[in-house]
Amino acid sequence: MAKRDYYEVLGLQKDASKDDIKKAYRKLAIQYHPDKNPGNKEAEEKFKEATEAYEILSDDQKKSAYDQFGFAGVEGMGGPSNAQDFASAFHGFEDIFGDFSGIFDTFFGGGRRSSGGGAGGVRQGANLRYDIEIPFKDAVFGTKVEIQYTRNEACAACKGTGAANGAGRKMCPTCSGTGQVRRSQGFFSVSTPCPTCGGEGYVIEQPCKECGGSGIQKKRQKIMVTIPAGVENGKRVVIPKQGDAGPNGGPPGDLYVFIRVKPHEYFERDGMDLYCAVPISITQAALGTELFVTTLEDKKIKVKIPSGVQNGKMLRIKNEGVPAGGRRGDMYIKLIVQIPTKLSKRGKELLEELSQTEGEVNSPKHISLSELSRN
Structure with a gap:
């Protein structure tokens, strides 16, 4: 079933506070x-649907991305898909709903616990987003762009474990x-991250000196991103395993490169076709x-203009549009008949004679609307 608009789910307008x-x-x-x-x-599904909508719209960055690009703008940005994500979305409502951990275990089969046997098991790293703006021509014909960004990488000294060589964790x-401690609040039992281990479920006896026990280090990196021919404004390119490294040596997430296309001075695009105007x-x-x-492409092509052509006439030039999927669109030329604003004396005489x-x-007659639409 298709996902519903987040504002529709919550019964709100886009300008909601x-x-x-x-x-x-x-x-x-x-x-x-x-x-x-x-x-x-x-x-149960409506409960989770409302929570997903709230998790996106309550976060300024995610809400801005969703308002601009829809679901594509927030895909891969950490939307709630498991118990841990839903738990963070519910922060601040625990006093109303009581002990969420039991509910999440029912929905997702165990909440924060993972294959590592504890709360701090191996998990995939976060996906990252990078926005670039490229020229119109590059979007049509494709290009390669070098980008620089900062990501979390597994510490080379401890291989992402956070523990010094030979040391363990308990x-x-x-x-x-x-990874959780519970406290009673009136009739409710509230779970919160353990203050000793920060929700990981373990403590490191001898932290790695290079990363301070976190298992990750911030690194600045450069990569080349291939922009495919025919990419449209607002689309994205996914680069696998170039996101943040996962906790405890877990696999990295992906990098999502979102593309904005600069307008061209003379050309517009509609799907695979290009449009321009010529006087x-x-x-x-x-x-x-x-x-x-x-x-x-800066090629000069010969175009035959038929006699008696009217202002606004569109001429089609085949295979000069956007290339994509092994074929190419067309280019349409709109003819603009320009009336001279200044005439020489001889020019006026010739036009008067004509x-x-x-x-x-x-006293001209009206032109029928049906005839006008044909032109």
Whole structure:
């Protein structure tokens, strides 16, 4: 089933305030809370759908990306897909809903625990986003762009473990490896990250001196990004394994390169077709002619202008458009008949003579709309 617009899910308009977003989510979360709807799969899905919408719209960066690019703008930016992500989205509502950890375990099969056997097991690193702006011509024909950005890489000294060579790590004595501690608040039991281990479930006895026990180091790197021919404004290029390194030596996430295309001075694009406008004189329009028109590739192509052509006429030039998928679109030329603003004395005489010869009248008849639309 297609995903619904996040604003639609929460019943809001795009200009909704943060407080409006919070209130709308709170209302839906109470309505569809699993404790109120035991065994109701539809309510469970609505609960998760509302939470995903809130997680995106309550974050200024993610909301801005979603408003500009839709779902493509927030894909890979850490939207809630597991218990840990949903738990962070619910921060601030624990006093209403009680112990979320049990609910998340029901939804996702164990919350933060992973294949490593504890809360701090191996996990994939975060995906990263990079925005670039490229010229119109490069978007049409493709190019390569060098980008620089900072990412988390696994510490070379400890190979991402955070422990010095030969040292190990032990179960956190405070949370017994769960990464969570619970406290009672009225009728509710609230889980929070363990203050001793920071939610990892273990403590390192001898932290690595290079990374301070984090297992990661910030590194600046350069990579070449291949922009495919025919890429459109707002599209993205995914570069696998160039995101942040995962915790505890986990695999890296991906890098998402989002593309903005600069407008061209003379050309516009519609799918695989290119459009431009070319001026012609009234005599060229009346008599017909041959023009040499410059394409986006800076080629000169001969274009035959038929006699009697009207202002705004579109001429199609095959296979001079956008290349993509082994074929190429067309180029359309709009003819703009330009009326001279200044005439020589001789020019005026010739036009007056033409007017008399052609029998021009001062009381023209209306042009039918059907005929106008054909032109």
